[in-house]
Amino acid sequence: MTAGPPRLRRRPRVGGDGAPEVFCADEQNVVDLDLERWQSLARQVLDAEGVRGACELSIFFVSIDDMTDLNVTHMSGSGPTDVLSFPIDGGAVVDIDDGGGSRGPDRPDPDPSDLPLLLGDVVICPAIARSQAPKHAGTVDDELALLVVHGVLHILGWDHATDDDRVAMWHRQRELLEAHHWRGPAPDSYRADMEDDDR
Secondary structure, eight states: OOSSSSSGGOOOBBBBSHHHEEEEEEEEEOOOOHHHHHHHHHHHHHHHTBBBSSSSEEEEEEEEHHHHHHHHHHOSSSSSSSEEEEEETTTTTHHHHTTTTOOOOTTTTTTTSOOOOOEEEEOOOOOHHHHGGGGTTSSHHHHHHHHHHHHHHHHTOOSSSSSSHHHHHHHHHHHHHHHSSSSSSSOTTGGGGGGGGGO
């Protein structure tokens, strides 16, 4: 089992002088949200993952219709989903650390002195979070926290395409939730078999 993307553990300052910023927008009206709370959780995840320097992450909370459109358009999905991540320069924090890797033909190598580095966008559908919470994370609050952490980890290069990657990502999610959301062990409402989930 791996511990996740090893290059993410020893990341230098990226994006020049400054500190990571997280922007949140509530574009739905089904679930009341405390945007400052989710903004703070995302910042804590960035800090725990070693992200330093001036960079920006955006989190959008959207309606079922908007999430369906995004899922169909960008992921070839057939309906709404709970969370989508759209890395912009999030992979650059990995590339800068190990001095290699390709960003594709349409992206130049990042210059760490540029201000700011755009990590990417996380899109969350609170209505889906509310409907799946009882059989998933337990409460709507815990489900939203899980989706924020999950989405930010994807922006930073974590994935669950293989069994080893999935186990490592689920383990890291739980560590981050226990450290920054529950401030202690996961409650009983957080299903012990979450690691079997295919998110």
